[in-house]
Amino acid sequence: MAKLGVKGRQWLKGFHLFFVCAWVGTGLSMMLIGLLKGHVPNGDELYAFNAAIKLLDDFIIIPAAMGSLITGILLCWLTNWGFFKFNWIIFKLISTIAQILFGTFFLGPWTNGATAIAGAERVLALQNTAYLYFRQMSNYLGAVQIMLLIAVIFISVLKPWGKRTKHSAA
Numbered sequence: 001m002a003k004l005g006v007k008g009r010q011w012l013k014g015f016h017l018f019f020v021c022a023w024v025g026t027g028l029s030m031m032l033i034g035l036l037k038g039h040v041p042n043g044d045e046l047y048a049f050n051a052a053i054k055l056l057d058d059f060i061i062i063p064a065a066m067g068s069l070i071t072g073i074l075l076c077w078l079t080n081w082g083f084f085k086f087n088w089i090i091f092k093l094i095s096t097i098a099q100i101l102f103g104t105f106f107l108g109p110w111t112n113g114a115t116a117i118a119g120a121e122r123v124l125a126l127q128n129t130a131y132l133y134f135r136q137m138s139n140y141l142g143a144v145q146i147m148l149l150i151a152v153i154f155i156s157v158l159k160p161w162g163k164r165t166k167h168s169a170a
Contacts, residue, residue, distance in 0.1 A: 003078055003079055003080060004078045004079055008078070009075075009078075009079055012071060012074055012075055012078070013075065015067070015071050016067075016068065016071035016072060016075060018067075019064045019065075019067035019068040019071060020064075020068050020149075020153065022060055022063075022064035022067075023061060023064035023065050023068055023149060024146065024149050024150065024153070026056050026060040026061050026064060027061065027142065027145065027146045027149065028146060029056060030053050030056050030057065030061070030142065031139065031142055031143055031146060033049055033052055033053050033056075034049075034053060034135065034138060034139050034142070035139070036049070037049035037050070040123075042122070042123055043118070043121070043122020043123035043124070043125070044122065046118050046122060046123055046125060046126065047115075047118040047119050047122060049118075050111075050114050050115040050118040050119070051115055051118075051119070053111055053114075053115070053138075054111050054112060054115040057107075057108060057111050061103070062103075062108075065096075065099070065100050065103065066100070068096060069096050069097070069100060072092065072093065072096060073093075076089060076093070084164065085163060085164060086159070086161070086162065086163055086164065087160075087161035087162065087163075087164055088155050088156070088158075088159050088160055088161050088162075090164075091152075091155060091161070092152055092155060092156065095148060095152050096152065099145055099148060099149065102141075102145065103145065106137070106141065107138060107141065107142060107145065110134040110135075110137050110138045111134070111138055113130065113131075113134045114131055114134040114135050114138065117130060117131040117134070118131065
C-alpha cells in the first residue's frame, strides 16, 4: 500500500491531535463537573450535573476516543512509522485500546448508573451506596485515566524507548 505524502500525513496528524485534545479536554471537564457537584442544593441540580457528565461522555468522549484510535492506526499504517517499529508507538496503541476498554466496561457504566439513580431518586441519591460508589470510582479512576492520557501525549512528543532492535536468530 502506498504511504501518505507530507500533506496527507500533516492532515491526518492534525485530525489525530484534534481527537486527542477533545478526549483529554472533555475528560478534564467531566472531572471538574464531578468535583463541583459535591455541594448541590437540590435533586434537580444533582441530576443535571450527572446528565451533563453523561452527555459529554456519550457525545464527545466516545467519538473522540474512537477518532483518536482510528487516526492513530491510520498514521501507523499509512506512514513509515509502522505498528511495531518503535516501542513508544506500541505503548501508545496498547494504552489507547486499554483506556477505551476501561471506559467502555467501567467508567461508562458507572456514569450511566449514577445518572439513572440521580434521575430516579434526585437528592436521595446522595444516600444511595450504589450512587456514591459509582461517583467515587468515576472521580478517582477518571482522574487516573486523564493522567494516563496526558502521559501518552508526552510519550508522543518525547518518543522515548526508541526504535525496536531486531533480534538475530542464533
